[in-house]
Amino acid sequence: MAEAQLRKHLALVGLMGSGKTTVGRKLAVRLERPFIDADEALAVTTGRSVRKWFDDSGEEAFRAAEVRVLAGLLAADDPSVIATGGGIVCTEPGRALLSRPDVTVVWLRASPAFVANRVMQKANKDHRPLLDEDPRIVLERHARERNDLYAEVADLVVDVDPVHRDAEKPKRTLAEMVFEAFSQIDAEKAARDRAQLARATGDRPGGVPRP
Numbered sequence: 001m002a003e004a005q006l007r008k009h010l011a012l013v014g015l016m017g018s019g020k021t022t023v024g025r026k027l028a029v030r031l032e033r034p035f036i037d038a039d040e041a042l043a044v045t046t047g048r049s050v051r052k053w054f055d056d057s058g059e060e061a062f063r064a065a066e067v068r069v070l071a072g073l074l075a076a077d078d079p080s081v082i083a084t085g086g087g088i089v090c091t092e093p094g095r096a097l098l099s100r101p102d103v104t105v106v107w108l109r110a111s112p113a114f115v116a117n118r119v120m121q122k123a124n125k126d127h128r129p130l131l132d133e134d135p136r137i138v139l140e141r142h143a144r145e146r147n148d149l150y151a152e153v154a155d156l157v158v159d160v161d162p163v164h165r166d167a168e169k170p171k172r173t174l175a176e177m178v179f180e181a182f183s184q185i186d187a188e189k190a191a192r193d194r195a196q197l198a199r200a201t202g203d204r205p206g207g208v209p210r211p
């Protein structure tokens with residue numbers, strides 16, 4: 001785990017209902033990091049809930065606000081686990097933030113049928129105004145429009161449907177899978193950084209980069 005501490009934030013992306021928040025919470029415990037739900041952070045920092053943003057200012061303004069909030073979360077020194085909103089990849093600035101080298105992005109890839117089924121069982125849809133329409137239709141469309149964008153920013157892809165089908169405790173299993181893969185990715189990234197630093201300093205004692 002010492003290597004993993006060299007990296008910064010871990011961001012979960014994926015469709016609404018893919019489990020970013022529940023898996024993220026468990027993962028944060030495992031990594032001994034704080035967990036932040038970006039929708040909640042938006043409500044706290046702006047004083048307006050997701051629904052209020054949609055109602056009062058519209059989706060475009062909400063997208064700009066969620067990007068600002070994510071930028072703030074990523075600026076924190078403490079490495080964290082962040083569950084992003086499902087639409088963070090819809091804007092170029094959102095994707096640019098997630099593509100920074102100091103952020104590891106995990107895509108919880110789920111089929112639209114699976115997530116639609118899950119969100120329809122949830123009583124509280126307050127932070128998901130887009131699901132006021134038929135979730136099956138909305139999430140099919142989101143999968144079509146967004147899956148390439150999730151793929152573009154992801155360092156790691158985890159398929160959610162089979163785990164829910166096969167595992168006894170799917171959320172815990174997913175968190176464990178991400179933990180293992182993240183530790184691996186992290187160690188590889190840290191090794192690359194060390195090699196780069198060694199090249200820059202010519203392996204000189206003191207590690208002072210060449211001018």
Ligand code: S3P
Pocket residue numbers: 014015016017020039050084085086087088127128129130
């Ligand atoms: C949205 C997803 C929601 C929330 C907002 C828009 C989307 O977050 O940000 O309702 O466009 O997919 P979750 O993915 O956490 O539900």
